[in-house]
Amino acid sequence: MTAMLEMRGVSKSFAGVQALRDVNFSVQAGQIHALVGENGAGKSTLMKVLSGVYPHGSYEGTIVFDGEERRFRDINDSEALGIIIIHQELALIPLMSIAENIFLSHPPSQLGVIDRDEVYRRTRELLAQVGLKESPDTLITDLGVGKQQLVEIAKALSKRVRMLILDEPTASLNEADSAALLERLMKFREQGIGSVLISHKLNEVAKVADHITVLRDGRTVDGIDCRTEQVQEDRIIRSMVNRDLAHRFPERSAKIGEPVLKVENWSVYHPIHPERQVIKNVNFGVRRGEVVGIAGLMGAGRTEFAMSLFGRSWGTNITGRIRLEGNEIVLPSVAAAIDAGLAYVTEDRKQLGLILADDVRKNITLASLDQVAPGKVIDDIAELKVASDYRNRMRIRCSDVYQETGQLSGGNQQKVVLSKWLMTDPKVLILDEPTRGIDVGAKYEIYCIINELAEAGRGVVVISSEMPELLGICDRICVMNDGAFVGEFAGHEATQEKIMRAIMRNERNNGNGVPEAAEMGGLQP
Amino acid sequence: MTDKTVSLPEERRHTGFIKNNLRNYGMLMSLIAIMLFFQVMTGGTLLQPLNLTNLVLQNSYIVIMALGMLLVIVTGHIDLSVGSVAGFVGAVAALLMVTYKVDYTVAFIACLLLGAAIGAAQGYWVAFFGIPSFIVTLAGMLVFKGLALAVLQGQSLGPFPPTFQKLSSGFIPEFLPEAGTLHPTSLLIGAVLALGLVYASAKSRSREQSHGIEVEPYAFFLGKSVVLACAVLYFTYLIATYRGLPNVLVIMSALIALYGFVTRRTVIGRQIYAVGGNAKAAKLSGIKTERLTFFTFVNMGVLAALAGLVFAARLNTATPKAGLGFELDVIAACFIGGASAYGGVGRVGGAVVGAMIMGVMNNGMSILGIGIDYQQVIKGLVLLGAVCIDVYNQRR
Numbered sequence: 032m033t034a035m036l037e038m039r040g041v042s043k044s045f046a047g048v049q050a051l052r053d054v055n056f057s058v059q060a061g062q063i064h065a066l067v068g069e070n071g072a073g074k075s076t077l078m079k080v081l082s083g084v085y086p087h088g089s090y091e092g093t094i095v096f097d098g099e100e101r102r103f104r105d106i107n108d109s110e111a112l113g114i115i116i117i118h119q120e121l122a123l124i125p126l127m128s129i130a131e132n133i134f135l136s137h138p139p140s141q142l143g144v145i146d147r148d149e150v151y152r153r154t155r156e157l158l159a160q161v162g163l164k165e166s167p168d169t170l171i172t173d174l175g176v177g178k179q180q181l182v183e184i185a186k187a188l189s190k191r192v193r194m195l196i197l198d199e200p201t202a203s204l205n206e207a208d209s210a211a212l213l214e215r216l217m218k219f220r221e222q223g224i225g226s227v228l229i230s231h232k233l234n235e236v237a238k239v240a241d242h243i244t245v246l247r248d249g250r251t252v253d254g255i256d257c258r259t260e261q262v263q264e265d266r267i268i269r270s271m272v273n274r275d276l277a278h279r280f281p282e283r284s285a286k287i288g289e290p291v292l293k294v295e296n297w298s299v300y301h302p303i304h305p306e307r308q309v310i311k312n313v314n315f316g317v318r319r320g321e322v323v324g325i326a327g328l329m330g331a332g333r334t335e336f337a338m339s340l341f342g343r344s345w346g347t348n349i350t351g352r353i354r355l356e357g358n359e360i361v362l363p364s365v366a367a368a369i370d371a372g373l374a375y376v377t378e379d380r381k382q383l384g385l386i387l388a389d390d391v392r393k394n395i396t397l398a399s400l401d402q403v404a405p406g407k408v409i410d411d412i413a414e415l416k417v418a419s420d421y422r423n424r425m426r427i428r429c430s431d432v433y434q435e436t437g438q439l440s441g442g443n444q445q446k447v448v449l450s451k452w453l454m455t456d457p458k459v460l461i462l463d464e465p466t467r468g469i470d471v472g473a474k475y476e477i478y479c480i481i482n483e484l485a486e487a488g489r490g491v492v493v494i495s496s497e498m499p500e501l502l503g504i505c506d507r508i509c510v511m512n513d514g515a516f517v518g519e520f521a522g523h524e525a526t527q528e529k530i531m532r533a534i535m536r537n538e539r540n541n542g543n544g545v546p547e548a549a550e551m552g553g554l555q556p
Numbered sequence: 557m558t559d560k561t562v563s564l565p566e567e568r569r570h571t572g573f574i575k576n577n578l579r580n581y582g583m584l585m586s587l588i589a590i591m592l593f594f595q596v597m598t599g600g601t602l603l604q605p606l607n608l609t610n611l612v613l614q615n616s617y618i619v620i621m622a623l624g625m626l627l628v629i630v631t632g633h634i635d636l637s638v639g640s641v642a643g644f645v646g647a648v649a650a651l652l653m654v655t656y657k658v659d660y661t662v663a664f665i666a667c668l669l670l671g672a673a674i675g676a677a678q679g680y681w682v683a684f685f686g687i688p689s690f691i692v693t694l695a696g697m698l699v700f701k702g703l704a705l706a707v708l709q710g711q712s713l714g715p716f717p718p719t720f721q722k723l724s725s726g727f728i729p730e731f732l733p734e735a736g737t738l739h740p741t742s743l744l745i746g747a748v749l750a751l752g753l754v755y756a757s758a759k760s761r762s763r764e765q766s767h768g769i770e771v772e773p774y775a776f777f778l779g780k781s782v783v784l785a786c787a788v789l790y791f792t793y794l795i796a797t798y799r800g801l802p803n804v805l806v807i808m809s810a811l812i813a814l815y816g817f818v819t820r821r822t823v824i825g826r827q828i829y830a831v832g833g834n835a836k837a838a839k840l841s842g843i844k845t846e847r848l849t850f851f852t853f854v855n856m857g858v859l860a861a862l863a864g865l866v867f868a869a870r871l872n873t874a875t876p877k878a879g880l881g882f883e884l885d886v887i888a889a890c891f892i893g894g895a896s897a898y899g900g901v902g903r904v905g906g907a908v909v910g911a912m913i914m915g916v917m918n919n920g921m922s923i924l925g926i927g928i929d930y931q932q933v934i935k936g937l938v939l940l941g942a943v944c945i946d947v948y949n950q951r952r
Contacts, residue, residue, distance in 0.1 A: 366844065377840060397830055400826060
C-alpha cells in the first residue's frame with residue numbers, strides 16, 4: 032500500500048530553538064497512526080506544519096500528499112485536500128447551535144441566503160455518522176466536552192475529510208466518551224480515512240493504533256508497526272524519555288533546613304464546574320533551602336494547585352490547611368499571600384506575569400511598591416536604584432530600566448518577573464514553568480538563580496513539564512496526576528521512566544482521564 | 557546606562573530625543589498651532605483678555621471632568637453618564653439652595669457627596685459585578701437625565717445665592733493697588749508660578765543627574781523652561797489685564813496639579829495604570845483591582861458633581877438641559893490627549909491639553925461664525941485625526 036501522506040526530512044526552528052529535526056512521517060489511507068512523545072517533543076509543531084499553520088517556506092523538508100508535493104500557504108490549502116486538524120482546545124462557538132457550528136465557514140446557500148433545510152438535513156446525517164444523538168439546534172454551550180469533541184469531528188466530516196488529525200482528543204473525556212470516540216476512529220479506518228492520533232494515554236494508543244511513531248526533542252526516535260509487533264508500553268516510555276541528561280545544569284549543594292511550607296488536606300473545586308474536584312485532598316511540603324519539583328502532564332492540576340495556594344487566585348470551595356514556618360495561616364487574597372511570604376511566578380508571563388506596555392522598572396516594583404514609596408508617594412530615585420540593582424544582579428539585558436518589557440526576549444522577561452517576586456522577599460517561591468519558551472543559555476541562568484534562592488534559605492517549588500529540567504535541579508520530585516500526588520522521588524533516585532510510569536499507572540487505574548488542560552491554557556510548543 | 561548615550565554624537569542624540577518625546581509634546585504643539593491659527597483667523601480676538609477669561613470659564617467643567625475620565629479610561633473603562641450626573645447635581649444644588657434655602661457650603665458638600673454616591677453606585681456594578689462600564693453608565697446617563705428633569709419639573713431654577721455664583725463667575729480678591737486695568741496680585745501669582753515650575757524642574761533634573769540618570773539635553777531643558785515660563789507669564793498677564801484670575805481657574809489648576817501628582821508619583825496612581833495595562837497580572841501581584849476600579853468611578857462621580865456645580869453657578873440657574881453632551885467632549889478630550897481605549901495609557905497633561913484643544917476650537921469657530929452644524933463635523937474629524945496619528949505613532 033502506498034502512503035497517502037508522506038512528510039520527508041521536516042525541520043523547523045523557532046528563534047534559534049530547533050523544534051523539529053529531519054522528521055519523517057507517513058500515513059496510509061485507512062490507518063490510525065499514533066504520535067506520542069513528551070510535552071514539547073514536537074508533536075503539535077509537526078501537525079501544524081502538516082496543516083499549513085506554519086506555511087511552506089517557514090520549515091525545511093517536503094510534504095507529499097496523494098503522490099504530489101504540496102506547499103500549503105495556510106490552513107485552507109490543507110483543508111481543501113481533506114486534511115482536517117482538531118485541536119486540543121476546541122474551536123467551536125459556544126453560543127451557536129451544532130448546525131451553525133458545523134456549517135460555519137461553508138453553509139449550503141443560494142445567492143448568499145443559507146438553505147436552512149439543507150443545513151439541518153446534512154447536520155442530522157453527520158451527527159448520525161459520529162453517533163451523537165442531539166438536535167442540530169442544541170447550543171454548543173449546553174453540550175459536555177465529549178459531545179463537543181464529536182461535533183468537531185462531524186464538522187471535519189462535513190468537509191469531506193481524507194485525513195483526520197486529533198490532538199489529545201481524549202484528554203478531557205471520561206472513559207465512556209473516550210471509548211466511544213476511539214470506536215468512531217476505528218469506523219473511519221474502515222472507510223479509508225487516515226487518522227493521526229496524538230495522545231499521552233498509551234493504553235488507548237495500544238488499543239487502536241496501527242502504527243506508533245515516537246518523537247523526542249523534535250526527532251523521530253522509534254517506529255512501531257502494531258500489526259507485526261507486540262506493543263510494549265515500557266518500550267514506548269523508554270523511547271519517549273531516554274536522552275542524555277549530562278547537560279546544562281549548574282552544580283548545587285543543598286543545605287536543607289526545617290520545613291517552611293506545609294499544606295495539608297488541600298482540596299479545590301473548579302470555578303466554573305463547581306461539582307468537579309480538581310485538587311483532591313493533597314499534602315505537600317517544602318523545606319528551607321530545598322528545591323521541590325512537581326512533575327505531571329499538562330492539565331494534571333499543578334498550576335491550579337499552585338494558584339489556589341497563592342491567595343486563592345484559582346478555584347472555589349478551597350479547603351485545607353497551610354502552615355508557614357509552623358504557624359497555621361489563612362490566605363484569603365493575593366495580597367495576604369505576598370505579605371505572608373509566598374510568591375508565585377506564573378506560567379504565562381505575557382498574560383499573567385507582566386504589564387508589557389510598562390517599563391522594566393515599573394514591572395519590578397509592582398508587587399512591592401510600598402518599599403519604595405514612603406507615605407504612599409513613590410520615591411522615583413529609590414525605585415530606579417532598586418530596579419537597576421535587580422537589572423545588574425539578574426543580568427537583565429535591556430537598554431535601561433525604562434525599556435518596555437514587551438520589547439525584551441523571553442528569558443529577560445522572565446528575569447523581570449523573577450525580580451518582581453524576589454523584591455517581595457518571599458520565604459517560598461513557586462515557579463510555574465520557569466523556563467518555557469526560553470533559550471538554552473537563559474535557562475542556565477534561571478537555574479543558577481533558582482540555586483541561589485535555595486542557598487539563601489528560601490523554599491523553592493518548581494512546576495515543569497520538562498522532566499530533564501526537574502531531574503537536573505530538584506532535591507525532591509513529586510508527581511501529580513489528575514489532581515493528586517501519585518509518586519514522590521528523591522532527586523538522585525528519580526528517573527524519567529519512574530516518573531512516567533507513576534503517571535501511566537495512575538492513568539490506567541482511575542481511567543478518568545486528565546482534567547481539562549484547555550482551562551489553564553495548555554502547553555503548545 | 558548613560559555611557560552609551562553620551563558616546564553618541566550630539567546631533568543624533570537630539571534627534572533621538574525629539575523622536576522619543578514627539579508623542580508627549582505632539583499634542584501640545586497641535587494646541588499651540590490651533591491657537592495660532594484661530595488667533596490669526598479671528599484677527600487677534602482669541603487671545604484678548606476678555607475672550608481668554610471666557611475660554612477658561614467655558615471649559616473649566618470639561619477639564620475638571622476630563623481628570624476623572626482619564627483615570628476611568630486608564631483602568632480600561634468608560635463613563636458615559638458624566639454629563640447627566642453633572643446636570644442632575646446642578647439641579648439638586650438649585651433645589652437645595654433656591655427652593656429650600658440651604659446654606660451654600662452645606663449644599664456644596666452635600667452635592668459632592670451625592671456625586672460620590674452616584675459614582676459608587678455605578679462603580680459597584682462595574683467593579684464587583686463585572687458588568688461592562690459602557691452599559692452601566694449608559695443606563696446611568698438615562699437615569700440621571702431623567703432624574704434631573706424630575707427634580708426641576710421641567711423648569712429652570714435660579715438664581716443662586718451670590719456667594720455661590722462666585723464659584724464660577726468670581727475672581728480672586730485684589731490685595732495690591734491696581735494699576736489701571738492690571739491686577740497685580742494675579743500677575744504676581746503667575747510670576748511665582750512660572751518661577752516655581754522652572755525651579756522644580758531644574759531641581760528634579762539636577763537630582764536625576766546626580767544619580768546618573770539620563771536627562772534631556774541641556775539646550776532642550778533651557779528652551780523648554782524659557783518657553784514654559786514665558787507662556788505662563790504671558791497668559792497670566794493677559795488675564796490680569798481683564799479682571800484677574802478667575803476662582804475656577806485656581807480650582808482647576810490645583811486639581812490638575814493634584815491629579816498629575818497622583819498619577820505619576822503615588823502608589824495608587826501606579827496601581828491604576830497597572831490594572832489598565834494588565835488586570836490579571838496586576839491581580840496576581842497583590843493589587844486589589846476591583847477596589848481600584850470602584851474608586852475611579854467614585855472619583856469620577858465627585859468630579860462630575862463639582863463640574864455640575866461650576867456649570868450651574870456659571871449659568872446662575874439650573875436647567876434640565878444642563879450637562880447635555882458634556883460626556884462626549886470629556887471623552888474626546890482624553891482620547892485627543894493620547895489616552896488608549898484599551899487602558900493602561902494616558903496622561904493628565906494630555907487630557908488637559910485635549911480639553912483645551914476642544915475648547916479653543918469651540919471658541920474660535922464660534923467667533924468665526926461657523927454654525928454649530930459644521931463645528932461638530934470639524935470636532936469629530938479632529939478627534940478621529942488625533943487618534944489616527946496616535947495609533948500611527950505607536951505602530952512605528
